[in-house]
Amino acid sequence: MTRFVPHPRLLGSPRHRPWPRWPEPARPVRADRPPTAAQVVVVGAGPAGLAVTAALWHVGVRDVVLLDRDGRPAGRFLDRVDRLEQRVLRSPYEHHPGVEGYRDCELRDFARVHWGVLTAVERGEVRMSQAGHRSVVPVDVFEAYCRHTAELHHVPDRLWPAEVRALEVGEDRVAVRAEGFDLDARYVVLCQGEERRAAPAGWWTGDRPARVGYWDEPVPADARRVVVVGAGLTAAHVIHNALARGGEVDWVLRAESERYQCSDVNASFFRAEGRARFDGVPWERRLALMARERRASVMFEFRPILAEAEANGRLRVHRGRPVGSVDAGAVVLGDGRRLAGDHVVLALGTVPSIGTGLLPDRLVGARDGWPDLDERTLAYRRAPRVFAAGAAACMVLGPAARNIDGHRVASARIVATVAARLRAEVAAHV
Ligand SMILES: Cc1cc2nc3c(=O)[nH]c(=O)nc-3n(C[C@H](O)[C@H](O)[C@H](O)COP(=O)(O)OP(=O)(O)OC[C@H]3O[C@@H](n4cnc5c(N)ncnc54)[C@H](O)[C@@H]3O)c2cc1C
Structure with a gap:
């Protein structure tokens, strides 16, 4: 039977279940130094860095060093979703982080191979995907697939934990200055992801007030009344978690209403009709599209839960209310009203890392932040x-460039270029 309504138990997909055929124990974070030179250095081992490194392997570029602050494939992404207790991805099975153009086992194939590990609800989502309908992927399946992809493409052999501090770009190489060592690269691929968006200057003066945190920080277990600022999925998770623990929530929205959306729809930008909306379009029009498509939204699965909590008074939604200021455990709205709680969570979204700080500003050439x-x-x-x-x-590929599906599209372009240039350089020296 095919269902078309979100399943209420989907948001509770189990986490950290044992997966068969994993190499055990998991490889420890390595302590040795990387080589002093590599054809390609990839900065960041999130889903994007993993996709690029796997794709390089497919085209025969094996002299690759992957550097990441904490040295775990997709580590920051998984830490973030686990902090939020996010059990399912926002993106569907088709948005798999595999390699474009190669018949590797894709995310849905992987789920089907592990059918016995899935719950009945999760199996229903795989069937939805097979039938061409929107589906939702458990984080557990995604993590296991990332690990499978990493092992399949020998990524752990190329991965070192290190913060990259600077890139010095020369005529025929790039000097990579990392924490504790330097290395030379013919090419560098930046896959730095996004940092959390900080509160605007003016919400408080001096240090951050007590009992105020961001979405990627822990909420104290004894916080009964939580004030949440933000309109996106991270805000929805914080609210959901507080309600599930028996607490009460004040939800502050700048917009006039919350916006619910199916699992990521931005990938339409990778289909022909989507590309036409972005390719050859003037910069100002792209900016407008980006602003519209990047607007915060919440997965539809949350709607009945939040609506019920609002109806029974445990969730108070303050729509169309900009924040004036924030102080210890409280938010003061623009109209002067004070919402006091045990803890305030700021879920203000993320800001793309665009290479600033690693490359000189003149080489980044930022325009409107891109x-x-x-x-x-x-x-x-x-x-x-x-x-x-x-x-x-994002300003080249569209708003879904930041998502799992976008990494595959970006990797295909980058890897084809790097491989062709390396071949040409080798040929020129023969
Ligand atoms: C809570 C949350 C849920 C999301 N859910 C989804 C979803 O369901 N589906 C979807 O498609 N997208 C989702 N996204 C978007 C998501 O961010 C991306 O899909 C994915 O994590 C981006 O991968 P990335 O590799 O670009 O960035 P990241 O996962 O952030 O990885 C970047 C890595 O680079 C490292 N790094 C950065 N700078 C340096 C440096 N100088 N030196 C060394 N290492 C560095 C970082 O520490 C990090 O490990 C979600 C985002 C958030 C925040």
């Missing part, structure tokens, strides 16, 4: 040996 990238290759126009994948590529 880097100056070559449309065809995703190389920095002013530093053609350096490429950007992930959120930084």
